[in-house]
Amino acid sequence: MNDRSVGVEIDATAKWLEERDMVGAARLLRRVARQRDEAVRQLGLRPSSPGHEVGGDEYTAPRDLDAAAEAAMLRTDVARLQALAERAGWVPDPDAKRLWRWRDGWWELSYRRRNPKDGYHDTGWYLWGPPGSYDGEWTARAKTAAMAEANRLITDHRAATGEGDR
Structure with missing residues (x-):
């Protein structure tokens, strides 16, 4: 289901969640996005730059203080x-044998047996991350050590790309 009303990025994340049997989380994400878009439409806000679609986070020219307060509340909720x-x-x-984590994108930590082919x-345990990050990086043999190493690698990656400052 390609739901353009919630935005391409949100729809892609929702599909990703559904593929991993997290249907409830996908529904919640789509519902929050639809509510945000409906509030933006009712408030008469428009994207702040020509490249933004309705699903973006920044809007300009609120009609009154109530609209500005509503937009701020939505940003806070997100x-x-x-x-x-x-x-x-x-x-x-x-x-x-698989763990997932959200840190400015989805990260996967999976257990794999030795297979050089x-x-x-x-x-x-191996770590995969969003595009431009890790793609099957070995972290450790034990789960606890692998989670600690994966957290360190994710933090290092976010710092190197400037995402850790947000």
């Missing part, structure tokens, strides 16, 4: 939702 998702830490997948030269 920021709170992102903070809660990030604070949740590593969440297990229905597959017992597939690129897994050691048995243990």
Whole structure:
């Protein structure tokens, strides 16, 4: 289902959640995005730059103080939702050997057995991240050590790309 009314990025994230049997989270994400877009439409706000679509976060020319307050409240709600998702830490997948985490994008930590033909030269936990980050980086043999190492690698990546300052 391609729901253009909520924006391309939100729809892609919702599809990603559905593929991993997180249907409730996908519905919540789409519902919050629709509510935000409906509020923006009712307030008569428009995107602040020509490249922004309706699903963007920055708007200009609110008609009155109530509209500005509503827009600020929506931005706060979205920021709170992102903070809660990030604070949740590593969440297990229905597959017992896979963990997911949100930190400015989805990160996957999966257990793989040694198979040099597939690129897994050691048995243990491997980290995958959003495009431009990690793509199958070995972290550790044990789960606890792998989670700590993955958190360090994610923090280093965010600092290097400037995302850690947000």
